[in-house]
Amino acid sequence: MGEAIVITSGKGGVGKTTTTANIGAGLAQAGSKVALIDADIGLRNLDVVMGLENRIVYDLVDVVEGFAKLRHALIKDKRFDNLQLLPAAQTRDKTAVSPEQMKDLVETMKEEFDYVLIDSPAGIEQGFKNAIAGADKALVVATPEVSSVRDADRIIGLLEANDKRKPYLIINRIRPAMVKRGDMMDIDDMIEILAVELIGVVPEDEAIVVSTNRGEPAVMNQNSRAGEAYRQITRRLRGEEVAFPKLEEESSLFGRIRRMMGLKG
Amino acid sequence: MFDLFARVFGREDASKDVAKERLRLVLVHDRASLSPQVLDDLKTDLLKVISKYLDIDQEGFQVEFSRHDESMALVANIPIKRRRV
Ligand SMILES: Nc1ncnc2c1ncn2[C@@H]1O[C@H](COP(=O)(O)OP(=O)(O)OP(=O)(O)O)[C@@H](O)[C@H]1O
Ligand SMILES: [Mg+2]
Numbered sequence: 012m013g014e015a016i017v018i019t020s021g022k023g024g025v026g027k028t029t030t031t032a033n034i035g036a037g038l039a040q041a042g043s044k045v046a047l048i049d050a051d052i053g054l055r056n057l058d059v060v061m062g063l064e065n066r067i068v069y070d071l072v073d074v075v076e077g078f079a080k081l082r083h084a085l086i087k088d089k090r091f092d093n094l095q096l097l098p099a100a101q102t103r104d105k106t107a108v109s110p111e112q113m114k115d116l117v118e119t120m121k122e123e124f125d126y127v128l129i130d131s132p133a134g135i136e137q138g139f140k141n142a143i144a145g146a147d148k149a150l151v152v153a154t155p156e157v158s159s160v161r162d163a164d165r166i167i168g169l170l171e172a173n174d175k176r177k178p179y180l181i182i183n184r185i186r187p188a189m190v191k192r193g194d195m196m197d198i199d200d201m202i203e204i205l206a207v208e209l210i211g212v213v214p215e216d217e218a219i220v221v222s223t224n225r226g227e228p229a230v231m232n233q234n235s236r237a238g239e240a241y242r243q244i245t246r247r248l249r250g251e252e253v254a255f256p257k258l259e260e261e262s263s264l265f266g267r268i269r270r271m272m273g274l275k276g
Numbered sequence: 277m278f279d280l281f282a283r284v285f286g287r288e289d290a291s292k293d294v295a296k297e298r299l300r301l302v303l304v305h306d307r308a309s310l311s312p313q314v315l316d317d318l319k320t321d322l323l324k325v326i327s328k329y330l331d332i333d334q335e336g337f338q339v340e341f342s343r344h345d346e347s348m349a350l351v352a353n354i355p356i357k358r359r360r361v
Contacts, residue, residue: 156295157295157298157299157302160299161299161302161303161306164303164306164307165306168307190292192290193290193291193292193293194290194291194292195292196292196295196296197292200292200296204296204299204300204303
């Protein structure tokens with residue numbers, strides 16, 4: 012029996028879909044059998060981030076309505092045989108499925124896959140309720156900004172109210188240089204405010220834009236710092252103990268001299 | 277290096293501290309607030325309990341959230357006609 016993990020945030024555009032794609036590819040790369048569900052009905056995107064948009068025949072709503080069999084709707088990834096995507100419907104809306112239906116679907120998929128990752132839409136309405144319905148675990152994505160952290164706090168409260176286990180936090184788009192000069196909240200600030208366990212810190216990285224352009228998750232790019240962060244999250248999800256590296260990418264001579272002088276950072 | 281000097285010589289607060297403080301305050305309110313429907317339910321329940329002991333002027337019965345900087349309070353105004361017990 013596999014595990015269902017929902018990736019959610021409250022606020023839109025903070026990196027849920029990017030996170031789902033990368034963790035999915037990361038888990039598959041590590042050998043797990045993985046299914047991704049795009050639960051953002053009406054605004055489907057996970058397919059393009061994964062580079063699978065041309066393979067879609069059926070979608071989640073077709074399956075729920077009994078119009079298509081699950082195995083016919085699942086799309087095989089180009090790179091990994093053990094990674095599949097169930098795309099969202101594009102011409103329907105969030106009310107096309109109910110939380111109960113989602114729960115049944117996820118339950119069925121857990122029999123076949125080690126991990127079922129669910130990409131949640133933004134918001135706290137029905138789309139969110141559908142996305143969390145079948146999940147055993149939740150990852151809350153937040154960027155180091157007031158509005159994003161505030162919305163994450165709301166989502167954490169709602170997950171609790173829905174009897175979900177305490178979620179894990181992914182901090183996305185952190186910019187070490189800004190943190191260093193005190194112009195961006197750091198990891199400790201966010202953990203202290205949200206009082207949840209951290210499972211990953213993903214830096215702002217141009218490689219994300221490039222990899223999204225190409226439809227190839229950055230987790231497969233050995234030179235990407237965000238890719239490295241996603242590889243670490245993957246290992247943590249698989250139960251490995253992985254230390255959080257210091258949020259410092261600075262390797263300039265100047266930086267080293269500063270550290271030698273005992274100055275902060 | 278410039279930042280370091282700027283900090284030492286009293287530049288304005290680092291903006292992340294401003295962000296943190298604003299978040300702290302807004303979350304005090306967010307975490308305590310109830311939706312209007314739930315607040316209505318609470319009022320109904322409250323009225324039921326208090327009415328066991330006191331005869332209340334329902335017209336003047338008021339329950340509201342009161343915002344303070346550091347905290348949130350539920351403030352009730354319950355005009356009493358007479359006791360029941
Ligand atoms: N670490 C990062 N570095 C740089 N760009 C990023 C990073 N994470 C996400 N982005 C970019 O931010 C944008 C929004 O990301 P994404 O679509 O994953 O967010 P989302 O939370 O799924 O949005 P929505 O709420 O609309 O579903 C995308 O253009 C993505 O490429
Ligand atoms: Mg998305």
